[in-house]
Amino acid sequence: MKVPILNLKRLHNSIKDEIYEAFDDVFSEQHFILGKQVKQLEERVSSYIGTKYAIGVASGTDALLLALKASSYEIYGREHFKSEDEIITTPFTFVATADTILLSGATPVFIDIDPYTYNISPENIGEYLSNNSSKVKAIIPVHLYGQACNMDEIMQTTKQFGVYVIEDVAQAFGGKWKNKKLGNFGIAGCLSFFPTKGLGGFGDGGMIVTNDKTIAEIVDMLRKHGGKDKYNVNILGHNSRLDALQASILLQKLKHVDRWNENKRKIAEVYNTELSGINDIILPVRHNSLPITPVYHQYTIRTKKRDKLQSYLKEKEIQTMVYYPISLHKQKLFEERTKIFGSLKNAELAVKGVLSLPIDPLQTEKETTYIVNMIKEFFV
Ligand SMILES: Cc1ncc(COP(=O)(O)O)c(C=O)c1O
Structure with a gap:
């Protein structure tokens, strides 16, 4: 018997009729970039996770980067951190959790994990913050392997020091801490739709979920070059849009x-x-x-x-x-x-x-x- 770690072909075969139908709609409409399926997916994902807003972007990596940049905008009124600004995270994660910190202009601070949950240790965060709180702007807890970090302790500690929490939910779509879905605790939750993820597309894709109106508005601008209007930009943005084909697949997969x-x-x-x-x-x-x-x-x-x-x-x-x-x-x-x-x-x-x-x-x-x-x- 041959067993792959994840049998994506079998999963696809089980729902392929639905996927082809959804594709067909997008092909008939020919509205590929930020089409109506993207809007629908944003509405469904925000209601699934329980947040007010969801903004589709090009990857989970971009979800992290744009959430960091929007946080900087909220803190400083500009879309990048300074190198003296520190963002705490775990060293036991995929590279994107920490390279996005560097890309946002800030310096990552690695803090050890719990040896059994493999997630960042809340006690160590508290210890670091008690001596360095003025430098630390945010923390990125990663719900590794689909298991929630201890969000009670993380939220309590960070609240005490006024530090933003940006959750890396790339591996934990649908997971919960107590009765609340992951991604709904911090200032923003970052999702990845990489094909092997729990909700995976047929290519790259990601989403930011948030209850914060400013973060939602800034991320929406950042994903389309930095403007509310297409030809009149306000801030330095990216081209990081989720496309309608990916959204149409994800809408079908979300049901399962x-x-x-x-x-x-x-x-x-x-x-x-x-x-x-x-x-x-x-x-x-x-x-x-x-x-x-x-x-x-x-x-x-x-x-x-x-x-x-x-x-x-x-x-x-x-x-x-x-x-x-x-x-x-x-x-x-x-x-x-x-x-x-x-x-x-x-x-x-x-x-x-x-x-x-x-x-x-x-x-x-x-x-x-x-x-x-x-x-x-x-x-x-
Ligand atoms: C923990 C973690 N963070 C971030 C990412 C980045 O997501 P993406 O590959 O969609 O850019 C991944 C996915 O590979 C991940 O596992």
């Missing part, structure tokens, strides 16, 4: 996303039961021990025998991935341009041990059993 996430939670429960207590495997934090509704963008285990296990599973035609093999603070770009607070030992530990197993909304019982059996066989 809750069912897909529920399926993934069921597969995760099987892994949780079957892999519990095997050798040194550390399982993802159980959602019954935290007030979260995870979406399992990844199902990630940790073991000291990671590399050997990965090779063994590869021999058995089971695809696994290491997210992430190098912590950002060890990468050349960031080494030279960022600040590190304290030790990043948990991020370094995670890099050495994490392994993401296949988890797919339509993964069959047979596939999950095969994966579990091969992992058990490796550890015998």
